[in-house]
Each structure stands twice: as C-alpha cells, then as structure tokens.
Amino acid sequence: MQKIVFSGVQPSGMLTLGNYLGAIRQFVALQDEADQAYYCVVDLHATTVRHDPKTLRDYTLMVSKLYLASGIDPNRATIFVQSHVPEHAELAWLLQCVARTGELSRMTQFKEKGGDKETVSVGLYTYPVLMAADILLYQTTHVPVGEDQKQHLELTRDLAERFNRDYGEVFRLPETIIPDVGSRIMSLDDPTKKMSKSNPSEMGRIHLLDPDDIIEKKIMRAVTDSENVIRYDPEKKPGVSNLLAILALVRGEHPEVLAEAFSGQGYGALKRSVADAVLEVLRPIKERYEHLTDEETLKILREGADRAQAIARKTYREAAQAFGYICRESS
C-alpha cells in the first residue's frame, strides 16, 4: 500500500518552536519516506475565530515560506493553500451531515476555546469536520501532528468508518503519527501550558523568525523551579523537563540521557545549551526564509493546488456519488 502523508498548519500567528519540533520537522522527514506527501496551509481553519483579513493574507504566505525554509521540497511534497482547493469545503459539508452534534460537542479544543459561549462561530464548532475532510480527500495513510490534534484524528477515523459502512467503501482510515518526545512543547513562562502561537504571552513562545538575542532572552528567562536539580520528570518538573525535551529533539538525543549528562550543573548551564542549540537549528531556516520571494512562493502554491486538486476532486466525486449527489459531468 502506498504511504500517503497529509498534514496542515493554521496561518493564525507566527509559527513557534512547538509547531516546528512537534510537526514541521516530521513533515520534512516524511517527504522522503512517503510515496505522496501533502502539506497544507489551512486558511479556512484560521477564520473560525475573529481574524483580520490582511493579517491572514500575510500569515498564509509566511507559513508557506516557512514550510519551504524548513526544508519541505516542492519537488517531493505538495505544498498548497486549503482555500485554493474548494473540494475541502465541499467534502466538509458532506461530512457535516455524517457527523453528530454530540461528538463535536465533546471536542476538548472546542471547549477550551470557549465552545459553551453563544458568541463563538459555527465554524469553530464544525472545525474538526473540515479537518477530517482535509485528510480523507487524499486517501491519507499517515498524519503527523502534535498531541493536541489526537482527538480530531480519532473523529476523522470515526467519520470515515461511518461513511464507509453506510454508503460504501470510499475513504481510507488514517493513522496518527505523534512523536514520543516533542508532541507537546510547553510554554517557557508557564510550563503547565502548551506553547501556542495564539497565546497572548510573547515570552512563553519562540517564534521561528525571532532575532537571536530575543530567543536567548526567552530561554534564559524560562520558568523552572527552585530545586536547582536537573532531572527529566515532566509531571513534577515541567519547566526543566521542557528544556531537556527541546534540547533532546534538536540534538537527536534522549531527555533522560541529557538529564544525566547535566547532573550536578545548574539551570543556567542547561539554558545556555538549549539557547545555543535552538539558535543553531533555526539559523538556516531564517536564512532561507529571507531569500524566498513572494512570487516564487505563489508559483509553488499554484502548482501545489493544481496537483492537490486533481486528487481531491477524484475522491470528492466518489464520495458525492456514493452519498447520492448526482455529478454534473460524468467522470
């Protein structure tokens, strides 16, 4: 069976070290292993909460460039913008008629984002169904994501299974790829919370394009604890363990092994090593980003959308036909 990888990132803010270590790094590694890889900039998802149209346009281009700067190669993977392939919204509608209000009400991200308030958009509620459509359109076999997307992936499988059972085998059930370490990089100023691009606190997150001195400052000021003992224990020592996890990921080592290597040293020494390692891993990304023009990026996105749409259209037609929508043209 072909290995088909799909994943997406919302252009809803500056991408963080969490997005990179939890997701984008896996995208780069998987483009070589997969027969097909699709990496989408999910702009439709970024409008489920109030947004500024100009900022959305800027972020859409920025995320696309960061995909490229991080090492995603448009010759090996398809990079495209979600709204350029209207089949995503079309299949989402169909799947909304398969999804149940009960299962969407149980989504923890929806609840965390204030799902109980009457003023949240209907789009925020149906967001996970659009995500399922993204994945199922490409007959995806593997979806690399951070830990926070796990429940959405379970819903995707449930919807695919229900559709296949009730209307015929159309969709493949995807597997989730969540890294053992790095699936949840924590905020630097509050290590009990996830590092998030939409969190108001700037000190808690490292932006991939932050200047070196700012990155250093954020890491050197990271909240730890008063014990001054280096040990990997995410429950009891979330701050120190988060720093060890970041260092381990960047260096390709294990956080427990690093903890031993640092034993007897103070938090200052650990932070210095983390800062140096992060600066080193982000430097080439920042350099490549600077050299990418809007024109070449837009060209890559156009070609990507053409390639993606050819596949998406085929799957959508099969699903629509099985569901009872008659096709305008015969395929």
Ligand code: TYM
């Ligand atoms: P988004 O834009 O919030 O995040 C993009 C990816 O980064 C991961 N991530 C993290 N990983 C580790 N530590 C963190 N602190 C951290 N913060 C974010 C996320 O888990 C994600 O993998 N709904 C998705 C986007 C999406 C999608 C899809 C993903 C839309 N359709 C289809 C996969 C397949 C989201 O909001 O990701």
